[in-house]
Amino acid sequence: MTTPPLAETILSFLKKINPHQPLPTAEQNLFELALLSSSDFITLIQLLEEESGILLDFTQIDPAALASMQGLLAAFSAAETGSKL
Amino acid sequence: MDHYPWLSPPDHTAQALRMDHHLWHYGQLMTHAELLSRAIDWSIAGPLRLLAILGNQDPWVYPAMLAAHRLGGGFLPLHPAFPSERLQHMLHQCQTRLLLVTSDGLATLDQLLPNLSDSMLCIITEDTKGNRPLLFPQHRFLDSTDLQQLPARPAHPAPNTQAAYVMFTSGSTGRAKGVAVSFANLHAYVRYWQTHHPIGPGDRVAQPADITFDLSIHPIFVSWASGALLCPIPPATRFAPARFILEQQLTVWVSVPSVAMMMERLNILRPALFPTIRLSLFCGEPLPTRTAEAWRQSTPQGRLLNLYGPTEATVAISAFEWQAESAQQEPPGNVPIGWTFPEQQAALLQEDGSLLLSAGTGDLCLAGSQVTGGYLADPDKSAAHYFYHPDSGATLWYRTGDWVQRREDGCLLFLNRVDQQIKRHGYRIELHEIEHVLRARVGHDWVAVIPWPGGTQPVRALVACVAAEENSPTADWLQHCRQHLPSYMVPSRIMVVPQLPLNHNGKINRAALQQLVQATLFPTEAT
Structure with a gap:
């Protein structure tokens, strides 16, 4: 299972770059909450790919689906099992 | 045929706009524009005759632009996510009381209206204006049902001096400043693309950004002047749009370099990934040579142009074509910004006040048919950036504030800014x-x-x-x-x-x- 450690990584990353803001719920849109910029997002994806050893295939993924913690975890989980989002 | 300065479809059933689940052909676009133009009253639209458009992610913003042009006026795009204070400032600067609102602008409209002292005419593209007439009795409202009851209006061509659109850019004194781009400016820009890099029916063109970002002017008007299909990219998809490009089978790519750079960082770009793209245009910030080469290899059937230009010179005014041999010929760093388009001029302002027209370095100044005439309601800023030079007669120059080098071959290279x-x-x-x-x-x-x-x-x-x-x-x-x-x-x-x-x-x-x-x-x- 990849979910728990990756979730921790996401939360820890968000906390680091937004030390004074409350953490989001799994479903909340991280961009709308201004917790992530597009540049932060790329850094987070790189971090998650490095940590999990899983590379996301963006020719198959709509980045809009990755705007929440839930979406991010689902994408990595799907990539690990070979299924498509 | 009705008069639309930009539309040249092969026929009225050709596809003009694909956005989310909407697919409008040129005939529909014209019909919608005609409907919206019924409510336009230039007598309340300020000296520049501007239809303010509050909206962004709704297909009706596009016929709204055409409706303004159809009746010989211009438009002012207002992003619903902009702070209310900024929107008020923009409306105040343009002195227009004519406001068209699409579905995604309604919430912002309700926050904005109590703060507007002038009585506005609000044209709502939805089929109901709701209880707004009761809530805001000082303003007037028309919805799409009302528009159907109004008589059709004959088209009226705009004079070349009329503003086609107004864009606001960041201002150093804490206030955004407005730039009015005339029909003459926009015609010159579109004519350049039609002549030198033509596209046509069958082309599918990316619109990479919000309508308040002037780079979007390129895909919108060049596409429609060429009978091509405009494909706005959904905001949440913009920073890694590989799937969008493949699904939409885009043939013309337009974006800021950041998009390609982010795709590069995510290891998305690989050779021949985008075989349908035949023309890629990057504009708005420096394009790293490494990114240019990665993008070129991912679009093997395409040409790649790095564009340069401030809003004051109508989207872009110079270009450099990055080709297979460029990686060997150009030093690593950023891609040059190239040569100005025909009819446009570049000079380098020197510390002694002279204009250098040959090789050297200096503050880049631009002149020509694409260059605008000054900032709205800001004579001090205009005087600081627009000037006539004793050595060049009646030519109006725009000083960009970009420190640029011109090589012996005339090619321009952006070095840095002269300010903050x-x-x-x-x-x-x-x-x-x-x-x-x-x-x-x-x-x-x-x-x-x-x-x-x-x-x-x-x-x-x-x-x-x-x-x-x-x-x-x-x-x-x-x-x-x-x-x-x-x-x-x-x-x-x-x-x-x-x-x-x-x-x-x-x-x-x-x-x-x-x-x-x-x-x-x-x-x-x-x-």
């Missing part, structure tokens, strides 16, 4: 404007906004450095910025420091702050 203006994802930002807003909240002047990573590299983050105590309310300060600035100008972080470093002239030492930001916030990321 930067580009972030293609958006022009005066750092002083952010600092002005933040200082008002912080209560003192010891504030400096630092772009990271700095130098000639594209900006990835804005860090506001504030001299204050450690436990200062930085979350409140950020919230203040969000309330007063568009999202692309809001600092990514606020870094509190005991005091700002000064140089020997007593000015804030931005270079030292740059190093401090790097060491404190991004210690593991190489620049």
Whole structure:
């Protein structure tokens, strides 16, 4: 299972770059909450790919689906099992 | 046939706009524009005859632009996510009381209306205006049902001097400044593309950004003047749109370099990934040579142009074509900004006030049929940037503030800015404007906004450095910025420091702050 450690990584990353803001719920849109910029997002994806050893295939993924913690975890989980989002 | 200055479809059933689940052909686009134009009353649209359009992610913003042009006026795009104060400022500067609102602008409209002292005519593209006439009796409202009852209006061509659109750019004194682009300017721009890089029916063209970003003017009007299909990219997809490109089978790509750079960082770009793209245009910020080469290899059937141009010169005014041999011919760094388009001129302003027309370096000045005439209601700013030179007669020059080198072969290379203006994802930002807003909240002047990573590299983050105590309310300060600035100008972080470093002239030492930001916030990321 990849979910728990990756979730921790996401939360820890968000906390680091937004030390004074409350953490989001799994479903909340991280961009709308201004917790992530597009540049932060790329850094987070790189971090998650490095940590999990899983590379996301963006020719198959709509980045809009990755705007929440839930979406991010689902994408990595799907990539690990070979299924498509 | 009705008069639309930009539409040249092969026939009325040709596809014109594909957005979300909407697919409109040219005939529908014209019908919708005709309907909207029924409500346009130029007598309340200010001296520039502008239809303000409050909306962004709704297909009706496109026929709204055409409706204005159909009746010989221009449009002013207003983003629903802009702070209310900024929207009020834009409307006030343009003096228009004619406001068209699409579905995504309604919530903003309700917040905006109580703050507008002038009585507005609000044209709502939805089929109901709701209870707004009761809530806001000082304003008038028409919805799409009302529009159906109004008589059709004959088209009326615009004179060349009429503003086709007005865009606002960041201003160093804390206020955005308006640039009116005339029909003559826009015609010259579109004519260049039709002549030198024609596209046509069958082409599918990316629109990479909001309609308030002037790079979007290119795909919208060049597509429709050529009978091509416009494909706006959904906002949440814009930073890694590989799937969108493949699904839509885009043939013309337009974006800021940041998009390609982010795709490069995500290892998306690989050889021949996008076989349908035949023309790629990058504009709005420096394009790294490494990114250009990666993109070229991913679009093997396509040509790649790096464009340069400020809003004041109508989207873009020079181009450099990056070809297979460019990687060997050009030094690593950023791709040159190339040669100005025919009919346009570039000169380098020297410290002694002379204009250099040959090789050298200087503050880039532009002239020609694409160059606008000045800023709206701001004679001081206009005088600082637009000028006539004794050596060039009646030619009006626009001083860009971009420090540029011209090589012996005439090719231009962007070196840096002469002031504190930067580009972030293609958006022009005066750092002083952010600092002005933040200082008002912080209560003192010891504030400096630092772009990271700095130098000639594209900006990835804005860090506001504030001299204050450690436990200062930085979350409140950020919230203040969000309330007063568009999202692309809001600092990514606020870094509190005991005091700002000064140089020997007593000015804030931005270079030292740059190093401090790097060491404190991004210690593991190489620049």
